[in-house]
Amino acid sequence: MNEERELAISPIVHSSVQHNSQVVSNIRNLTASLFGVAAGTLGLESYPGFLFYLVGTLIVSSLIFAFRTDGKPTEYFHQPLGDLWGGDVFSGLSGFVLTWTLFYGLVRA
């Protein structure tokens, strides 16, 4: 009940939430493709490649945390853990695999 009252006093605007998650997913997609280029050029294979992607997204998450939300993610996201740190990690993976394969094929194999 108390939480419901909090929500009524400071409501969550749906379009703002959508816009914020859109911004995060745009950043993720772009950086995922660039990580793919980097991983392919470095010639990473199998596990190191995926590990590279995870580490890269973690760095990007902390950059979003530091610069886009000014260190206060609760003001921008309803659930900072899911939406900022974990949001769209796997949707970026397909773009990563695409560019990774392309550049690996062009540079190495």
Add this chain to the structure above:
Amino acid sequence: MAQPIVQTIHRDPALFWWILLPITVVMVLTGILRHYAMTLLQSAPKKQALPQIRQQRSLVRGMNLRANANVLTPSSFQARKAYMVSAYQEGKFLADPEGRGKPRPNPMSDPAAMEGIMGMMKGNMAMMVPQTLIMGWINAFFSGFVIMKLPFPLTPQFKSMLQSGVGTRDLDVRWVSSLSWYFLTLFGLQPVYNFILGSNNSANQVTQQMGQMNPGAGLMGPEQDPDKLFLNEAENLEVMEHRWILEGVEDRLLAKFSS
């Protein structure tokens, strides 16, 4: 144990220009074409008669009243609630008040329902046809080439699919033919479409399915009895607990500034 020999295949650099690049370009262009085809195929919403529109909108009005009740003072909320509930129960907003209680007609015979089904079929067609065409095109033109090596290992089950047309039994699964590049682009091009067409595009399947769930479509389908929906909404309004948002606002304000 000796280290397993790493298979290497020397490929013509022209494979990139004549296979990889064309497939990628075709995939991107198909996505864009599909987006514009979907935009063109979308039939404009049919004009409805005034009573039908009133019937729909009054139901939406009740829902909005319920959703935004806490910004109203108790007295004005009570007044609205009393009006809406009595109007719902009397069936004031019904499109044909004489038809209350009669069984609904078969939804398949209703032309409005057929239109919705047709729209969905069109969407599916716009998705299926290019995919089959492109897969056939790739199989006809580019089968039998090994074009690239995947940077990650796969299980041998993928061999028959990804190396189709390559007649070597012992080749590593990581060497794949052009069809697998097609699959990679199929799944990985969504960000590219996002950047080209904006975020609300219908170039790929996933976003297209989201677009079909337009808001309010299932709200009052032709197969549902509007009278029942109205009675339901009246009941919802009756049992709703109303809390005014400005209740105790002075205390909250003072607490905010004193801290």
